[in-house]
Amino acid sequence: MNINFTLIAQAIAFSTLIWFTVKFVWPPLLNAIEKRQKEISDGLAAAHEGKMSLELAAKKNEETLSEVKQKSTEIIGQAEKRASEIVEEARNNAKSEAERILVGAKAEIAQEVNRAKESLRAQVSVLAVTGAEKILAKEIDKTTHADMLRRLAEEL
């Protein structure tokens, strides 16, 4: 147990070894580890961000869906309303058309009746005159009673 030159030799070896470690061993290890740590934390942050944006997108999706649903119900309601309107209109049109046709027919019928009446009246008056002629041939002079006969025919 004596102190000798070994001490100096070992001290030189020691300081060289420390210098070597400080210069060449520690920095690359530190570099690699810190880089990996950064990569991991970046990755975690990115994952978090992705999750957030996914949530946001899902929310937006839901909103859009409900909006679309509401719009579609609105459109369907409008269409139904429009359809019933069209049906009502058609019905009204048909009714008025029918009335119009009915009125026309009635008028025609009345005309027809009038015409028939007219011709009937003429024929009856002729018939009556002929009948009366036949009856009165014997006693009435056609010319003297013509005025009375004409008035009779007008009354029919």
Added chain:
Amino acid sequence: MAGSTYNTPSDYIGHHLAFNEVSFGDHPFWTMHVDSVVMAIFLGLVSMGLIWLVARKATAGVPTKTQAFIELLFGFIDDQVKTSFHGDRHAFVAPAALTVFVWVLMMNAMDFLPIDIMATISNQLFHVEHWRNVPTSDINTTFALALGIWFLMIFFTIKVRGFSGWMHELFCSPFGTSVWVWPANFMFNLIEYVSKPLSHSLRLFGNMYAGEVIFLLLGMWAATGVAGTIFGAILGVGWSIFHILIVVLQAFIFMMLTVVYLSMAHEGH
């Protein structure tokens, strides 16, 4: 004395505890323990070289198993340094702590090599009579490490506080700035400065030296016959297992003290 027989237990122990020395001067200081220096440099090159090889190709992507192991070690040291050092630890303190821990651990771990087999190998293969495998059971090694840390401590104190700041601290703490307490302050600080490297180095040396001596004492059971050899082997296994704890713990303590001393140099009291 290749394949030598030992006459007395002290002969056996003394032979195993002798260093491989070279002298290049008259004064006893000018001798060097070749075994300690060669083993220390060899272990330093192997361990830090291996870590360097991994660190050189370290990727930020998925690490290989070797890189993962080195990173585990890195993280362990970094965590330890983080708790006691509050500055830019990556500039010096943390890599220094890594060096100290790995190197001391490797040197301590040489205690697991079976002493007599290693002695036979060094005798027969390398033809050296004395060869000690554990550099940290040489007081010169532990003292070299502790003194290295000590000088770093003073260097960082002066770097952070300036020379005048250091002088002020030497004379004006812990008792106050009055001129009358300057001698007492200085004595206090002197004791602290002397005791730090002593306790730092002797703790490691004592543990490793004692461990080696106990292995030697257990090895001597072999001199009592077959039953004694088996008994000694069982005890040796037990001590080895317990020694795993001591080896790692002492390396850890040495590293922690290094970090604490350097942290104290960076921060005011």
